[in-house]
Amino acid sequence: MGWMFDFLNSSIGKKIQMAITGVLLCLFLIIHLIGNLFLFAGPHAFNTYVETLSAVRPIVRSIELILTLIFLGHIFNGIRLIIANRQATSVKYAVNKARENSTIVSRTMGITGSVIFIFLAVHLSTIWYTFQLEHGGGKFFDIVMSNNIGFGNLIVTIFYMIAMFLLGFHLRHGFQSAFQTFGWNHTKYKSIIEVVAVFFWLILPVGFLMIPLYFGLLGGGN
Amino acid sequence: MKVTVKIWRQKDSRSKGSFQTYPVDNISEEMSFFEMLDMLNESLVKQGEKPVAFDHDCREGICGTCGMFINGRAHGPISGITTCQLHMRRFNDGDTIVVEPWRAKAFPVIQDLVVDRTSFDRIMLSGGYISINSGGAPDANAIPISKISADIAMDGASCIGCGACVATCKNSSAMLFVSAKVSQFAVLPQGQVERKERVQNMVTSMDEEGFGNCTNTYACEAECPKEISVAHIARMNREFLKANLSG
Ligand code: HEM
Ligand code: SF4
Ligand code: FES
Numbered sequence: 273m274g275w276m277f278d279f280l281n282s283s284i285g286k287k288i289q290m291a292i293t294g295v296l297l298c299l300f301l302i303i304h305l306i307g308n309l310f311l312f313a314g315p316h317a318f319n320t321y322v323e324t325l326s327a328v329r330p331i332v333r334s335i336e337l338i339l340t341l342i343f344l345g346h347i348f349n350g351i352r353l354i355i356a357n358r359q360a361t362s363v364k365y366a367v368n369k370a371r372e373n374s375t376i377v378s379r380t381m382g383i384t385g386s387v388i389f390i391f392l393a394v395h396l397s398t399i400w401y402t403f404q405l406e407h408g409g410g411k412f413f414d415i416v417m418s419n420n421i422g423f424g425n426l427i428v429t430i431f432y433m434i435a436m437f438l439l440g441f442h443l444r445h446g447f448q449s450a451f452q453t454f455g456w457n458h459t460k461y462k463s464i465i466e467v468v469a470v471f472f473w474l475i476l477p478v479g480f481l482m483i484p485l486y487f488g489l490l491g492g493g494n
Numbered sequence: 495m496k497v498t499v500k501i502w503r504q505k506d507s508r509s510k511g512s513f514q515t516y517p518v519d520n521i522s523e524e525m526s527f528f529e530m531l532d533m534l535n536e537s538l539v540k541q542g543e544k545p546v547a548f549d550h551d552c553r554e555g556i557c558g559t560c561g562m563f564i565n566g567r568a569h570g571p572i573s574g575i576t577t578c579q580l581h582m583r584r585f586n587d588g589d590t591i592v593v594e595p596w597r598a599k600a601f602p603v604i605q606d607l608v609v610d611r612t613s614f615d616r617i618m619l620s621g622g623y624i625s626i627n628s629g630g631a632p633d634a635n636a637i638p639i640s641k642i643s644a645d646i647a648m649d650g651a652s653c654i655g656c657g658a659c660v661a662t663c664k665n666s667s668a669m670l671f672v673s674a675k676v677s678q679f680a681v682l683p684q685g686q687v688e689r690k691e692r693v694q695n696m697v698t699s700m701d702e703e704g705f706g707n708c709t710n711t712y713a714c715e716a717e718c719p720k721e722i723s724v725a726h727i728a729r730m731n732r733e734f735l736k737a738n739l740s741g
Contacts (some may be wrong), residue, residue, distance in 0.1 A: 279738045283667075283707045284697055284731055354708050357665040360706030362599045366500075366513065367592045369566035370664065373716035379664055449710040455732030457673055457725045 286349050291450035293346035298472050299448060300335035300339055305479045315413035322412040347389060354382045377445040417487060429488025433481055440477035443482040447472045495582060498535065498590045501546055504603050523583035528553060530582055547606040553578040558654030561661060562607045563594040568658035568717040574720045576656060596657055598666035600704045613703040614655050620699035622675045623693035624684050643681045650678030652720045659714035665706030670714035672700050673730035674722050680733055690737040694720040697734055
C-alpha cells in the first residue's frame with residue numbers, strides 16, 4: 273500500500289486525482305442540468321420531477337455521498353496544489369508578461385475554483401437544504417423562485433450568474449487539461465477533445481446560466 | 495542606440511538584492527544583447543564597480559547556460575531563442591530593459607543574474623541515463639528504430655537544460671524539462687531497461703528538489719528556446735501512471 277500513498281502524494285499523482293475528480297464532476301453537471309431544465313417546463317413539471325427523486329431517496333442519498341467524496345477529493349487536492357505551488361515559487365518577477373505565453377483561464381484555476389466553492393456552499397445551505405425539509409406539497413418550484421433564497425432576489429440571481437460564468441472559465445481550461453494529465457495529448461485526439469470540450473465549458477455553463485437569467489432577470493415563470 | 499537597463503544586483507545567495515539602473519550608450523543594432531551587457535560591464539569595471547554577473551558559455555544557443563528574464567519574458571521577447579541569440583535590434587532606442595534572474599525556489603540566486611541549477615543535474619543523476627554493456631561497439635544500424643520514435647527522441651534530446659520552462663511557469667514546475675528527458679529514453683529501445691525506474695526516480699527527484707506542480711498552463715512550451723512540446727509532459731504522465739500501476 274505504501275506505493276499507493278507515494279503515488280497519490282507525488283506531483284503527477286495529485287494531478288491525476290484532480291483530473292479524475294474534475295471529469296467526474298463534469299459528468300455530474302450534465303445530470304444536474306437535465307434536471308434543472310424541468311424548470312422551463314413549468315411548476316408542475318419541476319415539482320413532479322423533484323417528487324420523483326424524493327421517492328427514490330436511498331438511491332439519491334448514495335449518489336450524493338459519492339458526489340461529496342468526489343468534491344472533497346477535488347477541493348482537497350486543489351488546495352494542496354495551490355499550497356505546494358506557493359512554496360515552490362520564490363520572489364515574483366518585477367515584470368512578467370504571462371499574457372504572452374499562457375491564457376488567463378489557465379492561470380486562474382484556483383480563483384475560479386474558489387468562487388465555485390463559495391457558490392456550492394451557498395447553494396447547498398439555501399436551496400438544497402430547503403428542498404430537504406420539504407416533503408411533497410409541490411413547493412419546490414416556489415422555493416427556487418423565492419424572494420429571499422431564490423431568483424426573486426436580485427443579489428442571488430447575479431451571484432448565480434457570476435458563478436456559472438466562472439464555471440465556464442474553470443472548464444475552458446480544466447476539461448482539456450484533464451486529458452493532458454491522463455496523457456491523452458496526441459494530434460489524433462486533440463481536435464476531438466476540443467470539440468467535446470465546447471459542450472462542457474460553453475454549452476453546460478450557458479445552460480445553467482439561462483435559469484437565473486430567465487427567471488431572475490427577465491421575469492420568466494410569472 | 496541608447497538604452498537604460500534595470501538589472502537585479504545581488505551580492506551573494508544570502509544578501510537581499512535590488513534593482514540598479516544603468517544607462518548604456520553607443521549600442522549598434524547588430525550587437526547581441528550580451529555584447530551590450532559586456533559594454534556595460536566594461537564601463538562598470540572602469541568606474542571601479544563590480545561587473546554584473548551572468549551565466550553564458552557558447553553564445554550560440556546550444557549550451558543552455560544563459561538564462562535570464564528580460565522585460566517579463568524568459569530569454570527576452572522573441573520566442574524560440576536563448577538570450578545569447580537576442581539582438582539589440584529587437585529593442586527601440588530609448589527603451590528601458592528590465593533584467594531579472596530566473597525565479598524559483600529550486601533555482602536560488604547565487605549572484606546578480608546567476609542562479610544555481612544543480613537541481614537539474616540531480617534529477618538527471620536519478621535516472622537520465624541508460625545502461626549498456628561495455629565491449630566492442632555494436633553496429634549502430636543493428637537496432638531498428640522507426641523514424642517517428644527517432645524524431646520524438648531527438649526532440650526530447652534537444653532540450654538544453656536552460657531552465658526557462660521552470661522560470662516562466664507560475665508554479666515553478668520542471669515538468670517540461672523532466673518530460674523531455676524521460677521521453678528521449680522511453681521511446682528508444684536502448685532506454686527500455688530502466689524505463690520504469692527512470693520515470694519514477696526522476697519524478698520523485700523533481701518533487702524532492704522543490705519544483706512545483708504542473709497545472710497545464712503551457713507557458714513552458716511557449717517560452718522553451720528549443721520549442722519542446724507539452725506532448726512530452728503527457729507522455730511522462732502516461733509513463734508514470736503505467737510504471738506505478740504495473741507490478
Ligand atoms: C462543479 C465544480 C467543478 C468542476 C466540474 C471542476 C472541474 C475541473 C477540471 C476538469 C479540472 C482539470 C483537472 C486537470 O487539470 O487535470 C479542474 C482543476 C482544478 N480545479 Fe476544479 N472543478 C470544480 C470545482 C472546483 C472547486 C470547488 C475548486 C476549489 C478549490 C476547484 C479547484 C481546482 C483547481 C485548483 C484545479 C487545478 C488546476 C489544474 O490542474 O489545471 N475546482 N477542475
Ligand atoms: S525544456 Fe526547453 S525551456 Fe525547459 S530546460 Fe529544456 S530547453 Fe530549456
Ligand atoms: S550562451 Fe550557450 S545557449 Fe546561450
